[in-house]
Amino acid sequence: MLLISCPWCGPRDETEYHYGGQAHVPHPESPADLSDEQWAAYVFYRDNSKGPFAERWVHSTGCRRWFNVLRDTATHEVLAVYRLDGPRPAPPQAGGNR
Template sequence: MLLITCPWCGPRDETEYHYGGQAHLPYPQAPADLDDQRWAEYVFYRDNTKGPFAERWMHSTGCRRWFNVLRDTVTNDVLAVYRLDEPRPELPQAGGNR
C-alpha cells in the first residue's frame, strides 16, 4: 500500500486519493487552433519516465484538494509532495558525496 501525505490533511492511505495523471502540463494557449493530431498529443500522450515522475493527485475522501506528488516509478517511493502553487522540488543527484 502506498502512503501519501496530503499537504493539508497529513499522511493517508492511497485508497483515499484519486490519481490525476502527469503534473506540470500546460493547457494549450489557443485550443481552438489545435488540429486533431495536436489535441490527441495533449490529451493522450504522456511521458513514461523510469525514476522520479511528477503526478497530480486529489484527496478525494478528505479535503478534496489537488496537489502534486513526485514518485519514483521504479521503487514506488514518494519522494516529495507539494501544492499546485509550489515549484517542483529539486532532488539530490544520485552518487553524491559519501
C-alpha cells in the same frame, strides 16, 4: 501500499486518493487552433519515464484538494509532496541521502 502525505490533512493511505495524471502539463494557449493530431497529443500522450516523476493526485475522501507528488516510478517511493501553487522540488540525487 503507498502512504501519501496530503499537504492539508497529513499522511493517509493511498486508498483515500485518486491519481490525476502527469503534473506540469501546460494547457494549449489556443486550443481551437490545434489540429486533431495536436489535440490528441495534448490529451492522450504523456511521459512514461522511469525514476522521479511529477504526478497530480486528489485527496478524494478527505479535503478533496489537488496537489502534486514527486514519485519514483521504479520503486514507488514518494519523494516529495507539494501544493499546486508551489515550486516543483528537485529530485534527489542517485545514491544520495534522503
